[in-house]
Amino acid sequence: MTQVEKTNPSQPRKASDVQQWDLETDVAIVGFGGAGGCAAIEAADAGSDVTIFELASASGGSTALSSAEIYMGGSGGTRVQQACGFEDTTEDMIAYMMMSAGPQADEAKIRNYCENSTGHFKWLVDLGVPFRDSFHEQRAIMCLTDDGLLYTGNEKAYPFAQQAKPCPRGHNLQVKGDNGGPLFMKIVTENVEKREAISVEYEVRALTLIVDDSGAVVGIVVRKNQQELNVRARQGVILCAGGFVMNREMIDKYAPMLTHGNVPIGNPGDTGTGIQMGMSVGGAAINMHEGFISLPYYPPASMTSGILINDKGQRFINEDVYHGRMGAYLLAQQSERFYYVLTVEQYGDYERVSFMGAQVAGTGETVEELEEELGLRTGTLQQTIALYNEDCEAGEDTLQHKAPQWLEKLEPPIVALDVTPGRGAIMPYFTLGGLDTLPTGEVVNPQRKSIPGLYAAGRTACGVVRCAAGYNSGMSVGDATFSGRMAGRAVAAAQRNKL
Amino acid sequence: MTQVEKTNPSQPRKASDVQQWDLETDVAIVGFGGAGGCAAIEAADAGSDVTIFELASASGGSTALSSAEIYMGGSGGTRVQQACGFEDTTEDMIAYMMMSAGPQADEAKIRNYCENSTGHFKWLVDLGVPFRDSFHEQRAIMCLTDDGLLYTGNEKAYPFAQQAKPCPRGHNLQVKGDNGGPLFMKIVTENVEKREAISVEYEVRALTLIVDDSGAVVGIVVRKNQQELNVRARQGVILCAGGFVMNREMIDKYAPMLTHGNVPIGNPGDTGTGIQMGMSVGGAAINMHEGFISLPYYPPASMTSGILINDKGQRFINEDVYHGRMGAYLLAQQSERFYYVLTVEQYGDYERVSFMGAQVAGTGETVEELEEELGLRTGTLQQTIALYNEDCEAGEDTLQHKAPQWLEKLEPPIVALDVTPGRGAIMPYFTLGGLDTLPTGEVVNPQRKSIPGLYAAGRTACGVVRCAAGYNSGMSVGDATFSGRMAGRAVAAAQRNKL
Numbered sequence: 001m002t003q004v005e006k007t008n009p010s011q012p013r014k015a016s017d018v019q020q021w022d023l024e025t026d027v028a029i030v031g032f033g034g035a036g037g038c039a040a041i042e043a044a045d046a047g048s049d050v051t052i053f054e055l056a057s058a059s060g061g062s063t064a065l066s067s068a069e070i071y072m073g074g075s076g077g078t079r080v081q082q083a084c085g086f087e088d089t090t091e092d093m094i095a096y097m098m099m100s101a102g103p104q105a106d107e108a109k110i111r112n113y114c115e116n117s118t119g120h121f122k123w124l125v126d127l128g129v130p131f132r133d134s135f136h137e138q139r140a141i142m143c144l145t146d147d148g149l150l151y152t153g154n155e156k157a158y159p160f161a162q163q164a165k166p167c168p169r170g171h172n173l174q175v176k177g178d179n180g181g182p183l184f185m186k187i188v189t190e191n192v193e194k195r196e197a198i199s200v201e202y203e204v205r206a207l208t209l210i211v212d213d214s215g216a217v218v219g220i221v222v223r224k225n226q227q228e229l230n231v232r233a234r235q236g237v238i239l240c241a242g243g244f245v246m247n248r249e250m251i252d253k254y255a256p257m258l259t260h261g262n263v264p265i266g267n268p269g270d271t272g273t274g275i276q277m278g279m280s281v282g283g284a285a286i287n288m289h290e291g292f293i294s295l296p297y298y299p300p301a302s303m304t305s306g307i308l309i310n311d312k313g314q315r316f317i318n319e320d321v322y323h324g325r326m327g328a329y330l331l332a333q334q335s336e337r338f339y340y341v342l343t344v345e346q347y348g349d350y351e352r353v354s355f356m357g358a359q360v361a362g363t364g365e366t367v368e369e370l371e372e373e374l375g376l377r378t379g380t381l382q383q384t385i386a387l388y389n390e391d392c393e394a395g396e397d398t399l400q401h402k403a404p405q406w407l408e409k410l411e412p413p414i415v416a417l418d419v420t421p422g423r424g425a426i427m428p429y430f431t432l433g434g435l436d437t438l439p440t441g442e443v444v445n446p447q448r449k450s451i452p453g454l455y456a457a458g459r460t461a462c463g464v465v466r467c468a469a470g471y472n473s474g475m476s477v478g479d480a481t482f483s484g485r486m487a488g489r490a491v492a493a494a495q496r497n498k499l
Numbered sequence: 500m501t502q503v504e505k506t507n508p509s510q511p512r513k514a515s516d517v518q519q520w521d522l523e524t525d526v527a528i529v530g531f532g533g534a535g536g537c538a539a540i541e542a543a544d545a546g547s548d549v550t551i552f553e554l555a556s557a558s559g560g561s562t563a564l565s566s567a568e569i570y571m572g573g574s575g576g577t578r579v580q581q582a583c584g585f586e587d588t589t590e591d592m593i594a595y596m597m598m599s600a601g602p603q604a605d606e607a608k609i610r611n612y613c614e615n616s617t618g619h620f621k622w623l624v625d626l627g628v629p630f631r632d633s634f635h636e637q638r639a640i641m642c643l644t645d646d647g648l649l650y651t652g653n654e655k656a657y658p659f660a661q662q663a664k665p666c667p668r669g670h671n672l673q674v675k676g677d678n679g680g681p682l683f684m685k686i687v688t689e690n691v692e693k694r695e696a697i698s699v700e701y702e703v704r705a706l707t708l709i710v711d712d713s714g715a716v717v718g719i720v721v722r723k724n725q726q727e728l729n730v731r732a733r734q735g736v737i738l739c740a741g742g743f744v745m746n747r748e749m750i751d752k753y754a755p756m757l758t759h760g761n762v763p764i765g766n767p768g769d770t771g772t773g774i775q776m777g778m779s780v781g782g783a784a785i786n787m788h789e790g791f792i793s794l795p796y797y798p799p800a801s802m803t804s805g806i807l808i809n810d811k812g813q814r815f816i817n818e819d820v821y822h823g824r825m826g827a828y829l830l831a832q833q834s835e836r837f838y839y840v841l842t843v844e845q846y847g848d849y850e851r852v853s854f855m856g857a858q859v860a861g862t863g864e865t866v867e868e869l870e871e872e873l874g875l876r877t878g879t880l881q882q883t884i885a886l887y888n889e890d891c892e893a894g895e896d897t898l899q900h901k902a903p904q905w906l907e908k909l910e911p912p913i914v915a916l917d918v919t920p921g922r923g924a925i926m927p928y929f930t931l932g933g934l935d936t937l938p939t940g941e942v943v944n945p946q947r948k949s950i951p952g953l954y955a956a957g958r959t960a961c962g963v964v965r966c967a968a969g970y971n972s973g974m975s976v977g978d979a980t981f982s983g984r985m986a987g988r989a990v991a992a993a994q995r996n997k998l
Contacts, residue, residue, distance in 0.1 A: 010946040103755030104788075159833075253785075256602030279945045282781065286753075289603075289788050312898045314813050317833055332831035334658075334816055334899075377897045383882045398876045399811045400833075446778045447509040 008208065009276040013221055013230075015212040021219070021232040025051040025199070027491050028220050028233035029240055030206040030274060033061020033267075034068075034477055035458025035484035036240035037188035039441075041127070042488030044197040048235055052192070053204045053222050055269045059189045060182075062242055062267045062459065063477055067142035068180035069152055070124070070481065071474035073169035074114045078121040080148040080171060083133035088167040090114050095164035096155060100475075102467030104287055112439040113464050113482055120482050121171065128187050130174040139301035141323065141355060142180075142473065143172040153472025157321045158401035170474040184477070209237060209277050209454070217281060217453035236453040236491040238441065240484060243431040243459035244272030245291075254288035254433065260331060260421040261293045261429025266459075270431075274460035278435040281451055283443040287462045288433030292471045294327040295419055295427060297340055297356050300349035305408040306342030307388060308419070310335035313371065313380025315388070318402040327427065328469035330419070337361075339374060339416040341381070343408075347415045358417035358425040366412050374416055385410050432471070434462040441487025455491050457483035507707065508775040512720055512729075514711040520718070520731040524550040524698070526990050527719050527732035528739055529705040529773060532560020532766075533567075533976055534957025534983035535739035536687035538940075540626070541987030543696040547734055549987075551691070552703045552721050554768045558688045559681075561741055561766045561958065562976055566641035567679035568651055569623070569980065570973035572668035573613045577620040579647040579670060582632035587666045589613050594663035595654060599974075601966030603786055611938040612963050612981055619981050620670065627686050629673040638800035640822065640854060641679075641972065642671040652971025656820045657900035669973040683976070708736060708776050708953070716780060716952035735952040735990040737940065739983060740773030741765060742930040742958035744790075749774075753787035753932060759830060759920040760792045760928025765958075769930075773959035777934040780950055782942040786961045787932030791970045793826040794918055794926060796839055796855050799848035804907040805841030806887060807918070809834035812870065812879025814887070817901040826926065827968035829918070836860075838873060838915040840880070842907075846914045857924040860917035869913055884909050931970070933961040940986025954990050956982035 027043045029036045032054035040050045072078055074090035081088050093114040098105050125131065136147035143150050152170030154160045173180040192198050201224065210219035210230065219232045244250040245266040251258050264270075279285050297303050297319075304320050310333050317329040330338055339361055342350070350356075364370025371381040391397050392407040419425045435443050435456040442450040443461075458480035465475040526542045528535045531553035539549045571577055573589035580587050592613040597604050624630065635646035642649050651669030653659045672679040691697050700723065709718035709729065718731045743749040744765040750757050763769075778784050796802050796818075803819050809832050816828040829837055838860055841849070849855075863869025870880040890896050891906040918924040934942050934955040941949040942960075957979035964974040 008946075010944075010948075103758070104752075253603075259602070276945070279783075284778075285945070287788075289786075312813075314811075314815075316813075316815075329831075329833060332828075334828060377886065379882070379886060380898070383878070387876065387878060399879070445509075446775070446784070447507075449509075 009273045010280045012209045012211045012280050015210050015218050018210060018230045020230065022229035023051070024232040024234065025049050026233070026235045027051070027238065028053065028231050029238045030220065031061060031240040031242060031269070032059040032200060033240060033242065033458060034063030034185065034188065034480040036061070036238070037185070037192055038481045038484035039238050039240060039457055039488035040198050041191055041195065042485045043492045044195045046489060046492030048197065048492040050198045051231070052198065052200045053206050054200065054202050055205050057202050059192070059200070060185045060267070062265070062270060063480060064181045064185040065267055066181040066477055067178050068184040068477050069142065069170045069172050069474035071152065071169050071472060071478035072117045072121045072171050073167060075118040078118050078171065080131050080133050081167070084135040084149050086167050088169065092165045092167060093117065093169065096160060097464060099160055099163060100153065100470030100472060101465060102470050104466045106464070109439050110464050113479070116482070120485070123485070124481070127191050129184060131171055132174040135168065136172070139298055139304060141296050141298060142178055144177055146174045146176055148172055148174065152474045153322045154325055154470070156403055158318050206241065206273065206277070209281055211281055215281065215451065217451060233453070235494045236455055238455040238457060238487045238491055239274040239278055239435070239460045240456070240458045241274030241460050242266060242270040243434060244270060244275060245430045246270040247272040255291045255431060257331060258291040258293055258429045258431070261427045263426055263428040265428045265430040270459070274456065275434055278443050278454065278456055278460070281454060282445045283451055283454065284436040284446045286433060286436045287466050290432040290467055291429055292324045292432060292468045293331065293427055293429040294323040295330060295356065295425060296323045297326065297419070298323070299353050299355060302346045302349045303340070303342060304406045306340055306346060307384070307410065309339050309341060309381065309384060311337040311376070313376045313384050315384060315400050318397065318400040320402045320406050322472055324471040325469045331421070338419045340419045341410065341414060341416045343410055344413040344415055356417070356419070356425055358419050359423070361416045361418035363415050364412060367414065370414055370416055431459065432462070432466055432468065434460050437461040439486060440490040441483055442490060455487040457487040508772045509779045511708045511710045511779050514709050514717050517709060517729045519729065521728035522550070523731040523733065524548050525732070525734045526550070526737065527552065527730050528737045529719065530560060530739035530741060530768070530957070531558040531699060532739060532741065532957060532979065533562030533684065533687065534979040535560070535737070536684070536691055537980045537983035538737050538739060538956055538987035539697050540690055540694065541984045542991040543694045545988060545991030547696065547991040549697045550730070551697065551699045552705050553699065553701050554704050556701050558691070558699070559684045559766070561764070561769060562979060563680045563684040564766055565680040565976055566671070566677050567683040567976050568641065568669045568671050568973035570651065570668050570971060570977035571616045571620045571670050572666060574617040577617050577670065579630050579632050580666070583634040583648050585666050587668065591664045591666060592616065592668065595659060596963060598659055598662060599652065599966070599969030599971060600964060601969050603965045605963070608938050609963050612978070615981070619984070622984070623980070626690050628683060630670055631673040634667065635671070638797055638803060640795050640797060641677055643676055645673045645675055647671055647673065651973045652821045653824055653969070655902055657817050669971070705740065705772065705776070708780055710780055714780065714950065716950060732952070734993045735954055737954040737956060737986045737990055738773040738777055738934070738959045739955070739957045740959050741769040742933060743769060743771030743774060744929045745769040746771040754790045754930060756830060757790040757792055757928045757930070760926040762925055762927040764927045764929040769958070773955065774933055777942050777953065777955055777959070780953060781944045782950055782953065783935040783945040784932060785935045786965050789931040789966055790928055791823045791931060791967045792830065792926055792928040793822040794829060794855065794924060795822045796825065796918070797822070798852050798854060801845045801848045802839070802841060803905045805839055805845060806883070806909065808838050808840060808880065808883060810836040810875070812875045812883050814883060814899050817896065817899040819901045819905050821971055823970040824968045830920070837918045839918050840909065840913060840915045842909055843912040843914055855916070855918070855924055857916035857918050858922070859914055861915045862912060864912050866911060866913065869915055873915055930958065931961070931965055931967065933959050936960040938985060939989040940982055941989060954986040956986040
């Protein structure tokens with residue numbers, strides 16, 4: 001107990017209190033998910049000795065749990081984009097990602113990400129990550145085929161499409177089913193293992209940072225086999241320890257909106273210790289209130305032709321947006337109930353491949369009947385559907401601007417699914433806040449001054465995606481792998497503590 | 500220039516670097532607004548020597564710019580509440596303030612505020628603050644009469660009224676017109692001046708905190724007559740330096756939503772230096788993304804009978820809510836335009852006493868005509884008003900739950916005011932984030948451990964109100980004065996550095 005208290009991630013250890021260095025390395029990396037693995041490879045390839053400390057018994061982190069889509073493009077397009085006939089531009093990608101990040105966007109970080117994105121694609125391919133040169137046409141939350149490219153966000157939806165030329169940027173590994181994450185981490189792990197400069201210590205818990213008198217991070221305390229070890233990191237420490245979605249106390253404190261969700265997306269290690277360690281030495285944690293919380297209402301893609309309504313019978317968002325955006329707008333309504341209304345025919349598809357888990361709240365041979373069954377004010381749903389159907393006939397959604405391809409009249413019999421938070425519908429959630437970093441991965445204090453020797457990447461940092469209403473699939477693993485590389489490269493260039 | 504850089508609020512000075520103490524006091528207070536003044540009085544009355552450092556040439560701060568309504572009640576009611584026939588309970592006040600604070604509520608702070616609120620009323624009365632035992636019936640943003648009590652928030656509005664028994668808690672000073680703030684600060688200043696234990700230094704800028712080797716705050720560097728002075732604070736420093744609404748860089752970084760507003764509410768000193776000083780010694784700044792941004796659409800109170808619509812012709816909030824809540828819901832809509840629709844008769848009142856500054860966007864001899872003039876989808880506004888008028892006749896707003904007293908049919912001729920952000924309507928804004936503090940005013944780090952010697956109050960701290968959708972008039976000055984007192988009392992009890 002005393003031991004644990006002494007090594008709270010919130011209290012750094014002073015280098016002057018270190019009796020002996022039990023282990024020395026150039027670069028210490030906390031966490032072996034996508035960010036940590038890519039950081040290690042870059043640092044090693046730049047000539048540094050690296051030690052990764054991983055809490056679990058194997059590599060993987062949340063990246064391995066994901067479908068590992070990777071958001072990439074710009075600069076004329078990746079090989080896959082070009083092969084599929086898409087000519088992406090960096091400016092379109094920047095414009096789109098700036099909109100997606102919301103008003104709190106970090107433009108320098110987004111520019112760096114987009115300008116180096118086709119380079120990141122090549123780097124991944126060189127590692128051995130396979131992408132097929134094929135385009136997945138169908139709308140999907142994740143790609144269950146081995147196609148290499150798909151739309152994974154709001155690119156074709158209002159108001160994004162009106163301001164940045166749509167281009168698919170979700171790159172999917174060449175693997176059947178939802179197995180991109182395990183394959184991706186297998187490849188990264190093999191690349192780590194074949195580099196002699198990298199050591200991996202599994203089942204080791206990072207406890208707290210070690211700082212010298214100037215405030216620079218010079219090492220880390222870890223626990224291995226019940227023993228505390230003082231690890232000297234000559235060039236720096238990279239925190240790649242995930243987010244805080246598994247830490248209920250932190251969620252309650254920083255991002256209480258997320259408690260509307262019911263499926264935390266992350267691995268058990270996502271307890272926020274990386275963020276806490278960074279804060280303990282003066283690192284700024286930013287955007288901590290923001291989180292992704294979604295309503296995964298497709299597939300089947302045909303669901304997109306249905307409508308989402310509140311308890312006033314009103315639509316309030318174009319239903320062809322990414323599910324995270326739908327969740328964000330849903331939670332911003334003053335409404336006690338939410339329904340997803342679709343035809344019985346569309347519901348047939350839903351029963352086969354539902355991702356949403358929502359229960360039927362009512363059915364109707366007529367709209368009026370459904371309206372009554374849901375207890376909606378007489379005339380409201382009837383009006384909403386009458387206008388929607390008129391718009392479908394005319395081919396333009398005049399109110400919510402859903403793209404014409406999804407405009408199919410809602411002809412009874414119709415069904416309403418209950419998508420109210422807390423009533424059965426699946427609402428995955430994860431955090432979007434973390435340590436503020438420069439594009440290099442350097443952790444900064446509230447004045448954006450770097451803390452010497454400290455870097456962060458992946459979900460431990462606040463990355464390119466900052467706002468639930470603009471999150472896209474592929475941006476998490478995209479950001480984790482890219483930011484990991486940036487940090488690995490920067491730390492290797494730091495010679496400061498090297499004897 | 501070098502001087503200024505050396506004394507950036509973001510970099511504390513080490514006590515070991517202090518050559519000499521130019522000034523010594525028990526308690527140093529930064530800022531002489533409502534929080535600083537009340538903190539000084541409490542600390543002095545508890546036996547401490549106090550020095551207040553104020554940037555301006557006079558006391559006042561943002562409190563003097565406000566109408567100085569003070570949110571108080573609970574415990575059977577204040578003298579004014581009782582005289583006006585309202586029997587308030589602490590539990591109702593807590594329930595209401597918890598809802599108002601939103602999911603990020605600090606329950607300990609709210610409980611302390613509510614349980615001691617009638618005591619706070621008595622303390623203010625003992626200072627000489629005059630409150631008339633009269634109730635102002637009319638709906639108002641601020642009370643322009645000298646009545647002592649009014650409803651200042653969402654107490655009677657859905658969904659608050661359904662969950663906490665409504666009671667008016669806005670206490671207004673006995674003074675004509677919007678002059679509560681100047682009178683309040685005059686009284687506080689007189690009370691400060693008559694206490695020999697308090698010195699006030701005007702035109703003195705607080706530059707940065709001074710910390711000892713253990714991390715405790717032991718003083719503050721100030722600039723007076725172009726000279727830097729090292730001030731030793733034997734018991735502690737209280738930061739009452741306001742918020743950051745005047746610091747565009749901080750707004751862009753932390754609360755970019757506020758840039759939709761066009762009237763910053765605060766004084767020129769609200770540049771966030773108090774928050775920055777607190778962060779520089781490890782204090783946690785919380786809730787920094789949240790800000791109040793409002794649409795002050797009443798008075799005239801008759802405006803409440805109008806309806807607020809988005810560009811789909813939909814209502815989305817009950818129009819009897821406090822204007823800050825209306826602003827919060829307005830900004831959460833996906834809509835390019837917003838209109839406030841009212842009858843020409845109601846508009847007559849508006850022309851006389853408008854607080855909103857909105858321009859007429861259209862008029863109609865019929866609803867259809869207005870709908871067309873606004874470019875709304877045919878049938879949308881017609882349906883909205885038809886349902887609204889039906890509900891008015893039946894006396895129940897079935898959709899948005901506006902209270903029956905405001906349900907007046909919208910009979911043409913009707914008018915629409917353009918209340919889209921950026922198109923003329925007045926949208927005041929201010930920040931709600933700040934240093935995390937205990938109910939005592941102690942500034943805490945991210946792990947909620949107190950930083951010895953450092954306290955914060957008023958807008959420099961994150962107070963009882965945390966969310967734009969729940970803010971009420973009277974909560975700012977209520978929180979500033981109460982939290983100032985708590986900090987003054989706590990610092991006086993701290994004997995740590997007293998020789």
